[in-house]
Amino acid sequence: MSQFDVTIIGSGPGGYVAAIRCAQLGFKTAIIEKYPTLGGTCLNVGCIPSKALLASSHHFEEISHMAEHGIEVAGEVKVNLAKMIERKQSVVDQTSGGVKFLMDKNKVTVFEGVGSFEDATHIKVTKNDRSSEILESKYTIIATGSKPSSLPFISIDKERIITSTEALKLPEVPKHLVIIGGGVIGIELGQVYLRLGAQVSVVEYLDRIIPGMDAALSKELTKVLKKQGMKFYTSHKVKEVTRNGNSVTVKADDAKGNEVVLEGDYTLVAVGRKPYTDGLDAEKAGVKLTDRGQVEVNNHLQTTTPNIYAIGDVVRGAMLAHKAEEEGVMVAEYLAGQKPHIDYNLIPGVVYTWPEVAAVGKTEEQLKEAGVAYKVGSFPFRALGRARASNDIDGFIKILADANTDEVLGVHMIGARAADLIAEAVTAMEFRASAEDISRMSHAHPTFAEAIKEAALAATDNRALHV
Structure with a gap:
């Protein structure tokens, strides 16, 4: 019987990151994945492939509208969907292969099969050929993710x-x-x-x-x-x-x-999506599920069985890959006796359309409902030199700050590169910056990031410079 300090069930962003951090901290670590490729939903049929298609289709759209930039494209611009999907798959394969490399590099033992509990310290791995083996693990981290939801009256045929x-x-x-x-x-x-x-x-x-x-x-x-x-x-x-x-x-x-x-x-x-716990046999280990099918956890992501933890889409909170990663690191460090912490209010959300949409912290609706006095600073992308230069003029950045202390409570943006720009807002809020703090920072010109400074100026006595 193979024995491990920590075994992770599921190799998505939460699972594989937890495995890496556990290995870094000196734990003998195993990871169980039922599919032949690592990376879970995100890498295989979620974040990565969808962004590959978004990027390819964005290039097609840009090429189709190059005339205004003085670029003439000879002949009709055509879509080769099969080639586009082939490229998407190559990106997926490279990324999944990168996870396998990281498992080998960190000496994480990978088991292919369905992981299910026999009891609190024993996990059965059932392979595709129905053969199985038992692992003994001091700690287990459930990272089985989620799957698409449907409506009761819809029959999904996976064709049309x-x-x-x-x-x-x-x-x-x-x-x-x-x-x-x-x-x-x-x-x-x-x-x-x-x-x-x-x-x-x-x-x-x-x-x-x-x-x-x-x-x-x-x-x-x-x-x-x-x-x-x-x-x-x-x-x-x-x-x-x-x-x-x-x-x-x-x-x-x-x-x-x-x-x-x-x-x-x-x-x-x-x-939407729903937690995936099929075949886990959580009850054999005394792990309780909520009415919504999530694994019940405390503030340390510990389940109702003390040596078993759960992270990512299978527990409460936003179903985001980066949230799962943070939780994977948190559990690993907690097991090592450290005192990690996650501020869930500061986990950003992103929509990868074009223009991109990104946000962190409280919305106006939430602040109103909570009765918090706040002020608003907003700046449109069309007033930004860099946005006009690239013809990405749709959108704005909005900063919400406490009316009394000026602390930034929320940042909401839609526009070019918002998915990257939101990191500045997260950093500022992590250190409890005020709108005044952001407005005093020098931002390179011309950049999209200048819109954050201008929005902060707008929130600080309506001092925006370029509107």
């Missing part, structure tokens, strides 16, 4: 009625892609196929897209995507999805009960 997994490898550009769900996944994949020539319709139950983010970001992204040709049906409740050959019909009712019928050749169900 699909999830995000199938949307990453379609055999053709849809004529009309109907997306159920206006969250991050649906909007990102919707823009991919919109750029490639598809008609895209988004049906969202709530009154706005990306509903978890500040309402101003939702409003601006909706405006930009409508300008690009995407259609939205917010405050619509889907009630029926049926397939007839290569056609899919989606029926939904608006807020007044009026029926809307959409006909498409593909329907993407993007109504």
